[in-house]
Amino acid sequence: MPLPHQSRNHTMPENKENAGLPKGVRRQRNGCYSITPRMPLGVVSAEKLARIQHVVEVFQLEEIRVTAGQRLMIPNIPKERLQAVLETLGLMGDTCKQYVQACPGAVTCRMGMRDSQTMGLELESFLNQFDLPAKVKSGVAGCSMCCAESYVRDIGLVGRKNGWTILFGGNAGKRVRKGDELARNVSEDEVLDILAKVLDFYRENAKAGERTARFVERVGIESIRRVMSKAEIQEQDGENGHV
Numbered sequence: 001m002p003l004p005h006q007s008r009n010h011t012m013p014e015n016k017e018n019a020g021l022p023k024g025v026r027r028q029r030n031g032c033y034s035i036t037p038r039m040p041l042g043v044v045s046a047e048k049l050a051r052i053q054h055v056v057e058v059f060q061l062e063e064i065r066v067t068a069g070q071r072l073m074i075p076n077i078p079k080e081r082l083q084a085v086l087e088t089l090g091l092m093g094d095t096c097k098q099y100v101q102a103c104p105g106a107v108t109c110r111m112g113m114r115d116s117q118t119m120g121l122e123l124e125s126f127l128n129q130f131d132l133p134a135k136v137k138s139g140v141a142g143c144s145m146c147c148a149e150s151y152v153r154d155i156g157l158v159g160r161k162n163g164w165t166i167l168f169g170g171n172a173g174k175r176v177r178k179g180d181e182l183a184r185n186v187s188e189d190e191v192l193d194i195l196a197k198v199l200d201f202y203r204e205n206a207k208a209g210e211r212t213a214r215f216v217e218r219v220g221i222e223s224i225r226r227v228m229s230k231a232e233i234q235e236q237d238g239e240n241g242h243v
């Protein structure tokens with residue numbers, strides 16, 4: 001019997017190119033490798049930063065790149081040096097299954113209505129419990145300026161004065177899709193309660209490798225809203241004036 005949140009039928013298809021490589025290591029087209037150390041929510045400590053710089057200098061690597069996902073990548077590492085680079089770099093943090101992006105939020109941004117950094121870390125550890133059919137990218141923004149691109153992420157959270165807005169099914173790829181709003185003015189705990197139901201439904205009904213945007217298009221957002229409890233839907237209808 002599967003454990004809670006673990007897939008019964010579908011698991012994320014393995015990327016053959018990178019099969020067997022440590023987490024964060026990718027094979028490039030030119031035969032070299034890149035390393036992207038773990039950097040939750042785009043935050044890196046001075047100690048980690050110094051280690052990355054040390055490795056680049058010692059192995060005379062060309063550059064460090066900033067990725068679109070708020071991480072630092074060391075590209076163009078020759079195959080024969082990969083193991084030595086990894087060992088010198090050392091353990092760069094625990095692994096994470098799903099990628100969460102978050103803006104600075106209310107702690108440091110004067111526009112912020114909600115603490116997106118704390119919410120982002122909670123969401124990341126929550127998502128690690130799930131074995132999902134495809135990658136799920138999340139964006140957590142501390143206000144409606146939406147600097148974390150929440151509307152084009154599989155899961156989007158937007159902080160507002162009275163709580164979080166939850167979006168689902170967004171994608172910024174070649175078939176761009178704006179996420180559908182599932183709830184508004186919900187607390188941190190309610191965010192996770194609602195997402196647990198929605199992700200269970202996604203896990204049970206999506207095809208292997210099917211991203212949430214395509215899943216929502218196929219099954220319809222209303223079938224996803226139905227998995228939320230009656231009370232949650234009534235509350236949302238009332239607030240959105242849909243009653």
Ligand code: SF4
Nearest residue numbers: 103109112142143147
């Ligand atoms: S989304 Fe809002 S809180 Fe976050 S960085 Fe942008 S302006 Fe600041």
